[in-house]
Amino acid sequence: MIETRITKLFGIKYPILCGGMFWVGRAELIAAVANAGGLGFLTAATYPTLEELRADIRKAKDLTDKPIGLNINLFASVRPQPIEEWVQVAIDEKIPVVETSGRSPQAIVAPLHAAGVKIMHKVPGVRYAMTAERLGVDAICVVGHEAGGHPGMDEVTTLVMVPAAADAVKLPLVAGGGFADGRGLVAALALGADAILMGTRFMATQECRGQDAFKDWMVHAAETDTVYCMKSIMNPSRLVKNSVVEKVVEMEKKGATLEEMLPLISRQGPAVVDTGNMEDGLVSMGQAVGLVHDVPTCKELIDRMVEEALSAQERLGGIFKRKAPA
Numbered sequence: 001m002i003e004t005r006i007t008k009l010f011g012i013k014y015p016i017l018c019g020g021m022f023w024v025g026r027a028e029l030i031a032a033v034a035n036a037g038g039l040g041f042l043t044a045a046t047y048p049t050l051e052e053l054r055a056d057i058r059k060a061k062d063l064t065d066k067p068i069g070l071n072i073n074l075f076a077s078v079r080p081q082p083i084e085e086w087v088q089v090a091i092d093e094k095i096p097v098v099e100t101s102g103r104s105p106q107a108i109v110a111p112l113h114a115a116g117v118k119i120m121h122k123v124p125g126v127r128y129a130m131t132a133e134r135l136g137v138d139a140i141c142v143v144g145h146e147a148g149g150h151p152g153m154d155e156v157t158t159l160v161m162v163p164a165a166a167d168a169v170k171l172p173l174v175a176g177g178g179f180a181d182g183r184g185l186v187a188a189l190a191l192g193a194d195a196i197l198m199g200t201r202f203m204a205t206q207e208c209r210g211q212d213a214f215k216d217w218m219v220h221a222a223e224t225d226t227v228y229c230m231k232s233i234m235n236p237s238r239l240v241k242n243s244v245v246e247k248v249v250e251m252e253k254k255g256a257t258l259e260e261m262l263p264l265i266s267r268q269g270p271a272v273v274d275t276g277n278m279e280d281g282l283v284s285m286g287q288a289v290g291l292v293h294d295v296p297t298c299k300e301l302i303d304r305m306v307e308e309a310l311s312a313q314e315r316l317g318g319i320f321k322r323k324a325p326a
């Protein structure tokens with residue numbers, strides 16, 4: 001048992017969260033994380049219609065009796081539906097925790113709270129964490145520069161971001177970006193976090209959508225196989241290093257505009273995951289891919305992480321000893 005402010009707040013066994021992931025954060029994965037003692041977030045932006053979103057929430061609920069969360073990305077361009085409709089789905093479907101990201105959650109804090117839904121806001125910088133705390137969310141997740149998806153403009157790594165955030169806010173704190181095993185979990189708790197959130201590591205699991213060739217690429221990838229790019233168009237992203245991303249970087253160097261880059265960057269996500277052809281477009285991926293060496297079930301992964309965390313803690317206990325009083 002690992003009890004922290006986050007396990008108590010969300011009613012879960014282990015302080016291990018699976019962040020929202022466009023296209024792959026679906027019922028099978030999220031239910032498997034829940035059944036293994038963690039908490040995952042179905043990703044609202046994945047579904048072309050509200051009916052499909054509702055259907056996948058219900059499917060996840062059929063697969064687990066543990067809490068499941070919903071990721072609401074507030075960044076306008078990723079939303080197929082108005083934000084109020086996602087909020088209503090979360091309320092109607094009795095989702096206990098919403099993970100917000102992309103923009104300020106200000107407009108949706110009150111309606112979600114009125115329905116008893118807890119809010120964890122995910123940010124890529126300490127100053128945004130402080131703002132979120134003022135807005136009244138229930139927990140904060142900070143992600144560092146290593147993270148897959150959108151690690152923010154500041155390029156501050158998780159090792160610095162987490163203790164800086166722990167000093168700056170009082171709310172329960174989740175650390176994201178670069179975590180893949182139990183050593184990372186212990187490190188995050190030592191830095192002042194109450195839980196870790198992973199995206200990349202959960203993509204290489206049995207229950208995650210994706211061709212074997214895609215997961216096999218992950219197993220053999222190194223920590224240097226991702227690229228941080230698109231800062232010039234205010235859309236900083238960490239993605240799989242491939243020929244498409246290299247073209248994006250080249251265009252950025254030449255000062256290309258968003259409109260000029262759009263034909264390349266609009267091919268984000270699904271194709272690569274579903275075809276297994278790593279040159280098929282852009283896909284989010286964190287540096288933690290270098291720590292992925294197999295494709296376990298979520299239960300195998302989380303059980304192993306808990307064992308690794310206990311071993312890491314024992315190792316530290318053997319290193320740090322208070323001097324016996326003379």
Ligand SMILES: Cc1cc2nc3c(=O)[nH]c(=O)nc-3n(C[C@H](O)[C@H](O)[C@H](O)COP(=O)(O)O)c2cc1C
Pocket residue numbers: 018019020021022024043045071073100101102122143146147148149150176177178179197198199200201283284285286287288
């Ligand atoms: C394939 C992929 C898709 C993602 N999509 C989203 C998303 O739709 N919304 C969101 O808030 N975060 C998204 N993220 C970010 C993750 O929720 C999480 O913050 C991040 O992966 C943590 O860093 P890690 O990859 O080092 O574990 C995505 C990450 C990945 C790898």
